[in-house]
Amino acid sequence: MFPKLFFRGNHQALWLIRWQLVQSRSSSTSFIRSEADERPLAESPTTHSLFSRATIGSFFQEQPVLRNPFTQDALLQGYLRRHLPLQEVESDLCRFGDQIVGEIDALGRQCEQNPPQLQQFGAWGRRVDRIVTCPAWTRMKCIAAEEGLVAAGYERRYNEWSRVYQMCKLYLYSPSAGLFTCPLAMTDGAAKVIESLGVPVKEAFERLTSRDKNRFWTSGQWMTERKGGSDVATGTETVAWRQEDGWYRLYGFKWFTSATDADFTLTLARIADSNGNTTPGSQGLSLFCAEVWDLEGCSNGVEVQKLKDKLGTRQMPTAELLLDGMRAKLLSEEGRGVASIANMLTLTRIHNTVSAVAAMRRVTQLSREYSTKRWAFGKLLKDHALHVQTLSRLEVETRAAFLLMMEVCRLLGREESGVATERESHLLRLLTPVAKLYTGKQAVAVVSEGLESFGGQGYIEDTGLPAMLRDAQVLSIWEGTTNVLSLDVLRSIAKSSGLVLQAFFTHTEECLRGAGPALSPAVSSLRSALSVLTSFLQTHLQHPAAPKAELFARDLAYSLARIYMGVLLVDHASWDRASQTDIYAALRWCEGDLCPVVTGESRGCYGAEASELDSALVYQGLDDSP
Structure with a gap:
């Protein structure tokens, strides 16, 4: 060691020695360990110095690289x-x-x-309500x-x-x-x-629908009010006043409006008669459309009260809006607003499904790529069997979700082209809420597990990875929560007098007929699940609106999703150009519980006693006193 006096009097020499020490370590030290597990130089007792605590070593983890997502899929x-x-x-x-x-x-x-940022007032005090987004947006x-x-x-x-x-x-x-x-x-x-x-x-x-960037408009969807959420029938308080020119002026408060910088919007409101009276319930709702901004860039009777501070989706402006005389055009027949947005809900729920599956695919691609670069415990992650097993489970989930997504897209395309059979239309009606609710939940689980595969880096904002999990969380909420959509599945069964289920069972059986011998275990599991589901439905679904049906609605939707995804995996693996991995994915998926609603029934989850115990469990200790 150098004498203390030397360091006190010669700072230039001090920094020279420190630089030489760091340089020598940089040229000889690596924290990526070999099979012999050599100890890094920085840990060796022979290299300790006064400055050892100030050095950071030469190893930096190589980050995963985003490659062409099409060629990698x-x-x-x-x-x-x-x-x-x-x-x-x-x-x-x-x-x-x-x-x-x-x-x-x-x-x-x-x-x-x-x-995005909200600019409510201009420099001279005039209210402008501008939402300022970045050039990238x-x-x-x-x-x-x-x-x-x-x-x-x-x-x-x-x-x-x-x-x-x-x-x-x-x-x-x-x-x-x-x-x-x-x-x-x-x-x-x-x-x-x-x-x-x-x-x-x-x-x-x-x-x-334009491809011209100078003409292209985006649209908002202003449905949610303070009382609302999915219950627009009782939660919508916005009032529409008819004008002499045939247009309307809208007055009301929209509590949650996504993409508030849109050029155009659809919204629900109640038309007031000459005395200011409106019709309650869904029968009183009509659908309106409006341009959000006028030619001078001023808002069309819209005041932005605040931008929402959200868990995720921070990139996009979401706001609370006051409609103060917004000039709008009646789009639906009077009182037919809810019925008129049915097609829109089908499409936005499919979009939600696409976003969910895309998030799963992106995190599996990055996790796979990272496993070829991250060295731990003497070898790359890709050489740790348990790590690869975990990634394979995520891959099976993603593949099943992808095929379900593609199926609803295919059915939508056939219906819009006028070539869909009646059975395919029934399938689309049933599978749209099923796909949305199931993939929304899947995305959160898969992205969360995917982030874990990066270790601590998956929790660091600078990597961009945490945003994936924050943004995924909204996918089970937008366009109807899991429970709301589960009840919508029951509603589709009741309104079609069971035809949507008939379409489901007929189509699944047809798909299974073409499976080869290698897929026999999967086919056997699926047929068993279909059999017990049929028996369950015959026993318990005589009245889809009965209170007991509500208790098993969620598990029923999950069962329909898991069985149909298994069928689609088998169908894809039966294609003459399918790979061994296609077959393996189908087999692995069908090893799980394909019919959780029957499992739940066997455990007594849907009876009156279970319902009372659920309530007692949840509300124990809640003080009801004022």
């Missing part, structure tokens, strides 16, 4: 080769994948780091138009497969989009409503 490529084997589709998706890596992913990160809008992320669904270029093509692009785009997929979902929904109603708002429809 074997299942997506296999699905397209089977169903839409067009070179132009493959080329377009491959090109778009390169753009995602080269431009879009960085834009999405910028949106996360530069959230504006660029996302241009890309969405140019790539036809809405337009592709209406151009019908690939006939009944146009929706599959569109949703494949959104599936690739979503994890990098900085939540711009949300306004796109609402824009798509608005265009669908206008198209289905055939109302004379031609310019709005053309703008919502």
